[in-house]
Amino acid sequence: MTVHNIRHADSRHGDASDGAVGGRLSRVDGPAKITGAAKYAFEQQLDGLAHAVMVEATIAAGTVRAIDTRAAETTPGVLLVLTPDTIMEIKGASDWLGNPPTQKTYSPLARTVTYSGQHIAAVVAETFEQAVAAAALIEVSYDETPAIVDLSDPKAGDGIPIDAMTKEWGDAEAAFAAAPVRICAAYNTQREYQAAMEPHGLIARWQGEELTIWEPSQWLDGMARTYAEWFGVPFENVRLVSPYIGGGFGSKALALAHSAVAAASAKMLGRPVKLVLTRPQNFTSYGGRAATRQTVTIGAGRDGKIQSIVHRGVNETAVDGMWVEPLASVTSIMYATPNFSSKQNVVRVNTVVPGAKRAPGENPSAFGIECAIDELAHEVGIDPLEIRLRNYAEQDPEAKKAWSTRQLREAFASGAERFGWSKRSPKPRSMRDGHQLIGWGVAAGTYPVRRAYGEAIVRILADGSVEVESSSIDMGQGTYTILAQTAAETVGVAADDVVVKLGDSRYARAGVAGGSRLAGVMTGAVYKAATSALDQLVGLAISDPRSPFHALQANTLVVANGRLRSPRGDGPDVSIAELLASVGRDRIEAAGDTMPANSTAEDRYKNYTTIATSIPHTEGNYSRHSWCAHFIEVRVDEDFGTVRVSRVVSALDSGRLYNPKLAESQWKGGIIMGIGQALLEEGIVDRRHGRIVNNNLADYLVPTNADIPDIEVISVGIPDLHSSVLGGKGVGELAIVGVAPAIANAVFHATGKRVRDLPITLEKLI
Amino acid sequence: MRDFSYVRANSIEAARKAAALPGAMLLAGGTTLVDLAKCGVAQPETVVDITHLKGLDTISVDASHATLGALAKMSHVADHAGIKSHFPAVSEALWQAASAQLRNMATVGGNLMQRTRCPYFRDPSNFSACNKREPGSGCSAIGGVTRGHAVLGTSQACIAMYPGDLATALVAFDATVHLGQRVLKVDDFFLLPGDTPEREHDIRAGEMITAIEIPGSAAARRSTYLKVRDRQSYEFAAARAAVGLELEADGRTIRDLRVALGGVATKPWRARAVEEALKGKVLDEDTVRKASGLAMEGAVDHGANHYKIELAPRVVARAILKLGETA
Amino acid sequence: MTSQTTIHLTINGRDHSLNVEPRVTLLDALRDRLDLTGTKKGCDHGQCGACTVHVDGERVLACLTLAAQVEGREITTIEGLAGADGTLDAVQAAFLEQDAFQCGYCTPGQIMSAVACIREGHANSDDEIREYMAGNLCRCGAYPNIVAAVRQAALEVVS
The missing domain is CATH 3.30.365.10 (Aldehyde oxidase/xanthine dehydrogenase, molybdopterin binding domain)
Structure with missing residues (x-):
């Protein structure tokens, strides 16, 4: 079927x-x-299907003292109520690198709560409605402990240095001190969510020792391995089915706690079980992009030539899980510089472990460096496009290897031409249409070719x-x-x-x-x-x-x-x-x-x-990346501070396109997600409760159709046979990289105000 | 969602009777009731479906007044030619509300009963304190995330913002709401939270909104609705204003002005101080901007919503100036 | 208090009777009881538009509609849009041609919304299409292509 x-x-x-x-x-x-x-994965109709819903912790830190399930258990239609005490034993599973489990058993329902929204119980019933109603009757009491709510929590501290992220050449500090022009600024990105339209969920069915899972998945074999290890069955016994996936954006590559609960309850009941996370649960059952903080300092000559870049970055991670968002991934390769230093820390806060969202690392990294070079351009009075060409990296400055292909100069040229960049009036706040201040911004983006x-x-x-x-x-x-x-x-x-x-x-x-x-x-x-x-x-x-x-x-x-x-x-x-x-x-x-x-x-x-066998993008003689340049026009209402993107021209180098029609759609989609990141998207934490309060699609704002203008995308790629058999490079992640800084730069050009904290909401401009 | 019984009313009388029973709630468009039932906020024992009642969805308009049947859909009122020409602010308020689908479901009567979007009100499992939901339990919003909360009409007990668009336009033009025996000004129909934020409307057991009436006026004919928000569409307002303007024969002096605000207050907010300050004055930008500041008299912010105090007068001013330009 | 009632729904011109509790929404009735899974659940709270269907020819959200409430109405879902012989609606054909979707999950709602948008007379300009299609979120970001598809289909429907 x-x-x-x-x-x-x-x-x-x-x-x-x-x-x-x-x-x-x-x-x-x-x-x-x-x-x-x-038919999407969890839309299969199976005989005897039972419905499960999850119950989440309402505190950010502490322990579950007691769970009163009596009312839920006597609710009509209820088949099973699961708590940490009643769920079957599940074994620990290896991680996505294939590292063996650190714990013998895995508890998808938590006794020790490390973030608000963590799963602590589940209800399975004959119908979805019955399960929902019963879940609402579960009473939980806690012993609450203080939580670290986010990066700016005084208790958060400086975090843990991640030595593997350190990149240094030359003497960046000394060169910065000696530079005639010095730029130093801090750039922040907030928690963002993938918010795929299809929520996470699955149907699990056991037939003897064989497990079939219908679940939207970006990685069937990786997730099958996890299920096999959890339940101690051979890998071949697990079948993952995922014919269509209603959007993933990085979020659907791993089997998660609710996945384990669905599979366990199916085994315990001897019936197939369907479990779909509610939209609010989709904000806390897996991680979005970690909040990040970066400081970028650039030392340059009066001619705008970069002499030194010093970069320091921090991202949040969970109390009980590690996520490193590589914040120097663009900083270290976009521009030629003789001196460079980057270091990164991660800070543990009470959140679900952050995860991959479209272009993890490259995306926030580009926000830092691509805004900073715009600030440098303004400081030295050089056009923002020209300063990028003056500092063009002819080879990978970090790996010191030739680019396999880098059509970035071509991207700048054709994007600028289509956009009409030469007509830009250089002075901030110098272009307007009635009450609308008009700004033009440019930024570049890149993403490595992962093979x-x-x-x-x-x-x-x-x-x-x-x-x-x-x-x-x-x-x-x-x-x-x-x-x-x-x-x-x-x-x-x-x-x-x-x-x-x-x-x-x-x-x-x-x-x-x-x-x-x-x-x-x-x-x-x-x-x-x-x-x-x-x-x-x-x-x-x-x-x-x-x-x-x-x-x-x-x-x-x-x-x-x-x-x-x-x-x-x-x-x-x-x-x-x-x-x-x-x-x-x-x-x-x-x-x-x-x-x-x-x-x-x-x-x-x-x-x-596992992902342990990925081939480094700098393997052999070449450094392989996709490249892009975004030219964006914004209109900022001078009274209201509202920013609307009115024009986008992006030129992109993804090598050879296997199907330009579909690649262009993906590029546009990345740009649109970037517009959301720049102007709208932010997980807002109630600092007293350590809880995301805008955990739904009315309050976590993603762009609507009305927010998006026509977008022109231009392919400037050439076949790159160092990158793939048929000459293509990456498409899907590339286009979001550089959008937010292009918008921030355009907002500066429109208003004269430099907003370094995303999203650029109206109160930052009025 | 708790289970409930379902009754389909086949007359207004039957609906009133059924709705007067304890635990009963009326189902009109369902866009608030079903949503809040899923949130665990509304827990009806009986849902009285009035969507099949005949004759309650008529829209009649002439220069002197408009009568909107309580079950008229927001979309139908928005697109009604008479509303567009005699009450443009009402049409604009409606088509900028929610989404096309929700406007096809939601009725104008039901829209007046729309509840706040305060995230603390909407999430009982995570935030037990909410005076609106559970009188005396406290207010989780005060001291919390307040970016969307009210700055006008707040109390110690509640700072929840009233989210509706239509009612903002209605209070500007002195509309009335028909409740069977009683007819109230929309402005009076909505209550300030005070110590009883659970009571949002002056409506009694056994009463049901049957119609909304809007008196025609020159100011209503020359009116507009300006909604400012983070997202271009499908979002509640950061600040919004319904404004109507009548000029003297000289084309510059303000004879009549109506100003109502939304997105900043606990109920639809008539800004009479702005109206009075500008009546008889020559319409020019400086005068209008200065007077618009009076809209924020008595405003109290809770941190993150401070921007509304800056923003709302600008929205009012722009709406007035825009009307002034369209002579 | 579980009170199953029998309701009769007319969906895509066919009559269905089903036993459900009054609290069952049209969306869950379609997806869980009638195997009409083309109508999608994205948020379950009227915040995304993925569940858009037509009731008596008008676009509404199935997630905030009780199944019992639409007994006696004509319901059309994405499965009922194409002709009986499989001929695509002009909007469906335009979505395919303009590549107006990627993952496809919001697509049935987008298409049902677009058909109604054109029928309502709200597809007269790109800006009007953007506004009147704003109630259908698309996270893949197919918006410009959706506008192109609605524009194209609106011309075909008129001509």
Whole structure:
């Protein structure tokens, strides 16, 4: 029932080039999504399905003294009430690097509370309504202890130095002291949330010792490993199914506490259990982006040439978990500087462990350095675009290696031209339209090319169609579509004739869909598998005595549009289906992977279930990154302080685009999330309770359609074969990087006020 | 959500009777009731569905007045040609409220009963103290996150902001609310929190809003609604103003002015001081900006909402000046 | 006090009868009882628009609508939008062509909202479309493409 077949039904919008890699094919999963036919993970209808809801701690620190479940247990329809005392034993599981568990057992329901919103109990009932009503009757008493609510809590302290984050060359302090121009400023970003439209949740079903989990997932094999370890069953016994994912943005890569509770209650009840987090629980059941603080000092000459950068960063993490948001990741590579120093601390506060949100590290890092260089430009009276070109890094200043490709100069040039940057009046507060102050800002962004190994299965079927299988996923990036294009082009069939099956851990394994790596990894794997299938097909056609080509004695054949013929044009011209029929085969199957030769089964398991085998972006002779430049116009109401983005032109280098139509959509999406970050998004903590109070979509503001102008995106990339098999670099994370500083810089240009704390809300400007 | 019984009323009388029973609540659009029931704030024992009552959704408008049936949808009133021409501020207040879907559900009568968006009021499981929810339990908002809270009309017991858009326009134009036997000015229908923040409206057991009436006026015809917020749409206001203006024949002297504020007060807030200060004056920017400051007389902030004291007079001034420009 | 009642709902032209408690919302009735999962739950509090359906031809939020309350009304969900022969509505076709979605989770709500937006006469300019589509959040950020799709479909519907 969960096998997910999509035939491309949209030939109306296609043309001959669409099937090729690089064509603007419409989404092959589109027809299912626009008709409501696409069944997302926890929308499966199962017989006997019970419904679970979670109960959360209402204090930020302390211990649970008692949980009174009597009223809940006698509520109609209630099947099971779980507390730390009554939930079955769950084993500790290794982390995402594959490090073994530090604890023998894992308790997804907490006795010791380290943040408000932590799960402490759960109710399972016949219906969702019954479970919700019963959960509201659970009474909890606590022994509360003082909490550290956030980075500015006096109790928070300076935190823990993270030595691995230290980067130094030259003598940055001395060079700064000697520099004729000195800039020093502090930049803050707040807690932000992924806020995917589909909440987290799952259905868990046990059949004997076999566990099936339907759960939106950015990483089926990684999560399957966690479930297997939690419940002490072989990895092969766990099946993760995730045909569509309603947005992840970094949040859906790991099995979480509520996931364990659902699977445990399904086992305890002997019934399938569905558990979907409420929207407020989606703010505290997993981490958003950590709040960050950075100080950026730049020493420069009067000519704007940077002589020194000193950077200090802090991010918050949890009391019982470690998250490092690498705050110098852009600072250390964007501009050429002979002297550099960066150090970072993390500070423990009473929050859920922060997590990955679109471009973790690069995003806040760029906010610091890209605002700071704007401040430098203003100080020395040089155009903000010109100062970026004067300090252009011709090689990776940190790794001291050549860029694989860096089309950033081209991005600046084409973005500036389309935007009309040369018409910018340099003085702040010098452009207006009635009550609206107009500002133009620029900032650059970058994201490393994260690489990993991948595998795929490609089959050529009796009817001449091609099937691709992978346990990788599509959360909107377009995996279904680009893999169809890759297989179609490689084998030589129309994209319509390719079926891509994803989102089931029974398929060929795949690593995490995170860090913008999946497209590069999977197109490479599918290319290899499809090439191997094609070789088998051509081999059969040439060598099988029953083949119509047998007599031709050709060395090779051409396959195009689903037909085989000789490259010389002589001899027969038959369809793939006819050829397979003639040689008596109902299919050709090829597995392909990009793993190093002689990889063992253990290597493969580690590769797909941990991130320990990721290949460094500076491996070998090159430093590999995507790049972008954003040009943004804002309008600030002089009376109200409201900021609206009125124009965006962004030029981006993601290398070769496998499908420009879909890549452009992802870029725009990143830019829009960046607009939200710059102007709207902030988890607001009640400092007395250590609790996020705007834990819903009416109060945690994400942009609406009315907040977003037309956005022009320009691709300036060229194929980068150092970065991936087919020449692409990362797409999904890149475009958000640099948006917030471009907006902050535009706001400065509009108003003369430098806002260094995100989000830039109206009270900061009136 | 606690379970409840469901009664579908087939007459106004039946609805009134059913709603007068203990634990009964009326269901009109459901956008407040169902939402708050899910939050655990509303705990009806019986829900009396009045959405199928006939004849309560009519909208009739002429130059002298508008009558809105209590069950008229916000969207229908917003798009009504007569409302747009005779009461533009009412139309603008409505289409800038909530979202198109919510406006298709919510009724104008129900909208007057909309509850505050105070996060402490809405979250009983995390914040047990709320005088509005549980009289005498205290106020969690005071000393907490107050960016969205009121600066006008507050008390020691409650600083919750009244969130509705429509009522702000209604109080500007002296609208009345019909409750069966009684007819009240909308301004009087809403109560200040004082020591009894749980009582938000002057409405008695067995009463039901049947209609809203707005008297026509030159000021209502030349009116506007200005809503300022962080997000461009689908958000409650940081500050908002409904303003109506009538000028003398000279085209510069203010004969009549109506000003009501929202987003800053515990109830829809008529700013009579601004009106009085400007009546008879020549409309110019300095005079208007100065007088608009009077809207904040008596304002008390709680830290993070201090900006509202700066912002609201600017919103008032801009709305008046905008009307002045559209001669 | 669990009080199941039998209600009859007309959804996409078909009659359904189901036993539910009065507190069951239209959204949970569709998703949990009728296997009509095209209507999505994003927030369950009227804050995102993912559950937009049509009741008597007007767009409303299923999460704040009690199932019992719409007995006797005509309900249309995303599953009922295309023609019986599978012909896509102009809005659906335009969403596909303009790539007006990524993850697809908000998409049924966006499409139901867009069909109504055009029908209401609120798709006369890009700014009007943006405002009248603002009640449907999209976290993937497909907004510019949604505006393009609504603009395109509005022209097709008129012509």
